[in-house]
Ligand SMILES: Nc1ncnc2c1ncn2[C@@H]1O[C@H](COP(=O)(O)OP(=O)(O)OP(=O)(O)O)[C@@H](O)[C@H]1O
């Protein structure tokens with residue numbers, strides 16, 4: 217038997233800590249005990265010839281019609297077994313048919329089987345003493361499985377395998393009858409347009425008729441806001457959009473009115489909804505899927521995980537992150553030039569990263585010019601013997617200048633962040649650590665020349681670099697394959713370098729965060745010589 221979930225998530229701010237994350241964690245806890253049913257064993261509830269919608273009872277009717285067989289995911293961890301992290305599916309209520317790509321064996325590339333697996337854990341740790349080893353995954357008292365750093369800060373027992381992503385030989389929707397909707401939500405991230413383009417392109421390849429792919433404007437509110445009507449997305453309409461930053465569809469925070477969204481999905485006869493969003497957007501996607509299930513509306517909801525902060529659990533890296541790091545480095549290099557050209561120059565750069573310091577950490581590592589990196593996951597003191605200022609004093613006397621990189625979520629406790637305000641989505645609005653740091657430094661280093669750079673939105677409003685461009689395409693294609701494969705409530709990503717499908721509820725239990733005990737953070741500390749500031 218697997219151990220109970222252990223949540224151990226230090227976070228700045230309180231906006232969605234209890235509601236957003238807590239609710240997700242509670243839901244996941246409930247699902248630990250949910251009944252499992254292998255995909256292959258699921259009964260087909262709909263007579264093959266019947267029209268898909270016709271057999272469903274009216275929305276919100278009493279429970280007289282056929283049930284949509286949505287299988288809950290597994291978070292149990294039977295040690296040393298073949299068990300897979302199952303994904304919810306609508307297959308029990310749909311009719312299988314051959315993929316249109318069967319004729320040419322998927323362009324010669326073949327198909328992915330439902331029995332193919334991706335390892336969720338790539339390392340077998342000798343013990344909890346090994347670098348990067350985290351929580352024990354079973355409570356039998358003699359656990360020999362430890363979670364690796366991809367589950368930073370969160371000890372959730374998982375099965376060893378995930379479903380491999382990709383095109384299936386059997387599909388569960390008739391492409392000629394599919395209506396699809398695409399929505400982008402939350403903050404910008406390089407690659408949103410690439411994903412939208414990839415989704416439209418793969419839907420069209422499957423044979424979804426031109427005119428049947430709808431672009432929802434300005435995030436979730438676009439489902440029902442009369443001032444932001446959906447647009448038709450064709451291959452032609454999305455031609456070249458990947459060359460631009462931002463999102464063709466627009467985005468927003470807040471506005472996730474489930475009742476209205478589900479009503480519109482039913483009204484418009486949408487069969488597939490693709491939500492390109494972060495932890496919030498994916499939580500929205502999961503909520504939509506659950507509401508659809510409750511109202512017996514057969515529609516697949518697939519998330520494409522997006523986060524400039526790279527804060528999605530389990531996934532190696534979110535799309536756009538590398539692009540953001542690349543751009544962030546430019547600010548760090550500028551800070552280096554400024555600082556090193558001044559007498560006792562200190563360059564301070566603030567980078568995005570609300571709860572997770574991945575951008576600051578990786579940009580610092582890549583740039584090779586940073587002396588101090590401050591991230592939300594690691595507390596710091598400014599003054600005193602071990603404080604950051606005494607270390608900066610030393611750097612200044614040795615090198616003559618210094619560069620400090622600070623993630624926007626760092627030091628929120630010190631900044632007196634008790635009265636945290638929230639944005640429309642419930643995310644904490646942070647105190648400005650950058651300007652605070654600058655003024656504290658000015659007070660402490662009276663003779664220093666402090667140059668402050670806040671590249672802010674510059675790092676996320678740009679087009680993708682090539683690696684992200686390819687990643688976005690593959691994610692988008694896999695999202696479409698997931699929907700045609702009959703899955704719902706799933707998201708996807710690279711896990712241990714392989715693409716797999718993951719239940720949305722599993723990945724939104726908490727934001728992924730830098731592990732202060734992990735190798736990546738400590739590799740940076742070693743390479744720049746940064747001590748602890750506490
Ligand atoms: N728990 C939730 N249930 C339903 N909808 C949610 C939930 N949390 C957030 N949302 C909705 O999801 C959308 C996106 O959320 P949010 O603004 O937090 O961005 P995000 O997707 O997390 O991306 P980013 O990483 O840029 O912050 C918003 O419309 C928000 O209202």
Ligand SMILES: O=P(O)(O)OC[C@H]1O[C@](O)(CO)[C@@H](O)[C@@H]1O
Nearest residue numbers: 403404524525568569570639676
């Ligand atoms: O100003 P906005 O668009 O609400 O978003 C800012 C936030 O969005 C992110 O870019 C992504 O969550 C954070 O790093 C940042 O704090």
